[in-house]
Structures are given as structure tokens and as C-alpha cells.
Amino acid sequence: MTLLDPTLSRRAGLAAITKTLTAAGIDPAGSDARFLILGVLGLTPTDLALGGDESLGSEGAARLRSAVARRLAGEPVARILGAWEFWGLPFELSPATLVPRPDTETLVEAALARCPERSRPLRLLDLGTGSGCILIALLAELPNAFGIGLDRSLDALLTARANAVANGVGERAAFLNGDWGAAIQGAFDLVVANPPYIAREVIAGLATEVREHDPVAALDGGEDGLAAYRSILAEVGAGGGIAPGALLFEVGHDQAGAVSALGRAAGFGAAEIVSDLAGHDRVVALTPKPRS
Incomplete structure (x- = not known):
């Protein structure tokens, strides 16, 4: 690794990390280097632009050397920093939570599209809330909504609670420990979920950043990647105690058809499929069939 001398300027340090x-x-080396120097040194982009000639200093150089070594070993930038941005909001991470990914913003957008009157006092449920990023993003956009985030990991729930408070929606959010919908009953305007959907045998072949640093419980979707969808659909809608106005799933790029079929079999009407910015089917939105 290129030596990060304490006398190097921030700008020169950024160039050295990018080169390394x-x-x-x-890839992308440039953005990873920028995130590291901003996060490790506690800088804003403006700080870097206006104060790029300031030296790294002994402590800053040492912290950056450690961070770069971790990145070279395959650890994702978000894990090194312990935080990441989603929907323009900051989120702390823990070993029990996934790193929020841009694809998941498609789920937030699809849910908001079903809320033409955003000032309504809506009830939201987020199954497998993790860091709370989906629920908190929705609450940030729906000022009179109340949401419940459910997860089987207490560590994840503590992280989600802290994130809700930090993002100013703590008074409108509650967090519940349980396995999918088995721990709760009632009617909700929106139920959202980004469940584990990686087929078990595929996990060993995932990129190091995912395989070695994301919680396996948040990846493992069973033998065919659909186990969590089946469990949720058994508890949401006609077959269970949760009555949704709409149920929205994030899905793997090749799972929209299968999840739509599971939804129909569980008593939902025709599914709407929403693509992400890359053109991949990313969200399956299910609506209960109207009562006759």
C-alpha cells in the first residue's frame, strides 16, 4: 500500500488511496477512496473541497492506513465506517444488519406511489426491518404515519431504534422482536419486506464483501430462495392475522414471477412488478382481492 505520511495533504491522501x-x-476505487477519507476523518465534501491542502496528521494518517488495509482485505466501505446513507438519510450499521443498497430504494418509491395523500395517518409494517432503513425512509416522507419494524434479531432492532431516533422519527416508530408476521396481528395500510432471497447453495459463491461481511440470516432464502416469501404470505392476507392494504416485497432479479405466483396462491390479486434503475424486476406489489 502507498504510504500515507502524516504530512500529506488531504487531497494527496485521496489520490494515494485511489491509486492503491x-x-x-x-472498483470503483475513486468513490471508495473518497468515502473512506470523508468518513474516517469526519469531513464533509465541502471540508475536503475547501480544506484539501490541510495535512492528514498523525492520527488521521494512522486511521486511514487501518481503513485502507481493511478495504484491501475485502471489507466493504460501509462496514469499515459503520454507517451508510439510504434515501438521503444516515444509517448506523451493526453485524446483524445488511448494508442498505440503492436497489432497495425502489421498494420505498413503490410504497410511496401507493400513498397519494401523504398527510394521512397511515399504519405501516416492515417485516425484517434490519437497520430500519425502509421503515424510516417511509416515515420521513409520510409525516403522520406510524410504523412498526419487526425483526428476529435483537441487535438489529436496537440499531433500528437508534436510527429512527437519529433521523427524527423515533416517536412514530416501534420495534418488535419476532419471526415475520407471527408476532403481530392487525390491519396496516402498507406492509413492506426485504426478506432473505438468496438460494442457500449460491451464498458460498457471492462476492467476498457480501459472503464474509453480511449476516447470513439476512441472505439465506432457503433451498430455492423463496422460503421467507412463503412464510410471510402464510401470515399476511387471507391466510393470517395481518390485513394489508398492500404488500410490497423486494425480490431477486429473477424472482418476480415466482413471488407473484405465490401471492396469487395466497389469495392476492394480480401483482404489479416494478423495475429498478438497472431495469431488473425488483419489487412485487400485491393487493388483496376485493371482497365480493
């Missing part, structure tokens, strides 16, 4: 990551074949 590029040489290691890490």
Missing part, C-alpha cells in the same frame, strides 16, 4: 485501491483491482 486501483492497483488492487477494487
Whole structure:
């Protein structure tokens, strides 16, 4: 690794880190280097732009050397920093939570599209809330909504609670420990879920950043990747105690058809499929059939 001397300027340090990551074949090296220098040194983009000639200093250089070594070993930037941005909001992470991904913003957008009157006092349920990013993003956009985030990991729930408070929606959010919908009953305007959907045998072949640093429980979707969808659909809608105005799932890029079929079999009407920015089917939105 290129030596990060304490006398180097922030701008020169950024260039050195970028060069090191590029040489290691890490892509995108430039953005990873920028995130590291901003996060590790506690800088804003404005700080870097206006104060780029300031030296790294002994402590800053040492922290950056450690962070770059971790990145070279395959650890994702978000894990190194312990936080990541989603929907323009900051989220703390823990070993029990996934790193929020841009694809998941498609789920938030699809849910908001079903809320033409955003000032209504809506009831939301987020199954498998993790860091709370989906629920908190929705609450940030729906000022009179109340939401419940459910997860089987207490560590994840503590992280989600802290994130709700930090993002100013703590008074409108509650967090519940349980397995999918088995721990709760009632009617909700929106039920959202980004469940584990990776087929078990595929996990060993995932990128190091995912395989070695994301919680396996948040990845493992069973033998065919659909186990969590089946469990949720057994508890939401006609077959269970949760009555949704709409149920929205994030799905793997090749799972929309299968999840739509599971929804129909569980008593929902025709599914709407929403694509992400890359053109992949990313969200399956299910609506209960109207009562005759």
C-alpha cells in the first residue's frame, strides 16, 4: 500500500488511496477512496473541497492506513465506517444488519406511489426491518404515519431504534422482536419486506464483501430462495392475522414471477412488478382481492 505520511495533504491522501485501491483491482476505487477519507476523518465534501491542502496528521494518517488495509482485505466501505446513507438519510450499521443498497430504494418509491395523500395517518409494517432503513425512509416522507419494524434479531432492532431516533422519527416508530408476521396481528395500510432471497447453495459463491461481511440470516432464502416469501404470505392476507392494504416485497432479479405466483396462491390479486434503475424486476406489489 502507498504510504500515507502524516504530512500529506488531504487531497494527496485521496489520490494515494485511489491509486492503491486501483492497483488492487477494487472498483470503483475513486468513490471508495473518497468515502473512506470523508468518513474516517469526519469531513464533509465541502471540508475536503475547501480544506484539501490541510495535512492528514498523525492520527488521521494512522486511521486511514487501518481503513485502507481493511478495504484491501475485502471489507466493504460501509462496514469499515459503520454507517451508510439510504434515501438521503444516515444509517448506523451493526453485524446483524445488511448494508442498505440503492436497489432497495425502489421498494420505498413503490410504497410511496401507493400513498397519494401523504398527510394521512397511515399504519405501516416492515417485516425484517434490519437497520430500519425502509421503515424510516417511509416515515420521513409520510409525516403522520406510524410504523412498526419487526425483526428476529435483537441487535438489529436496537440499531433500528437508534436510527429512527437519529433521523427524527423515533416517536412514530416501534420495534418488535419476532419471526415475520407471527408476532403481530392487525390491519396496516402498507406492509413492506426485504426478506432473505438468496438460494442457500449460491451464498458460498457471492462476492467476498457480501459472503464474509453480511449476516447470513439476512441472505439465506432457503433451498430455492423463496422460503421467507412463503412464510410471510402464510401470515399476511387471507391466510393470517395481518390485513394489508398492500404488500410490497423486494425480490431477486429473477424472482418476480415466482413471488407473484405465490401471492396469487395466497389469495392476492394480480401483482404489479416494478423495475429498478438497472431495469431488473425488483419489487412485487400485491393487493388483496376485493371482497365480493
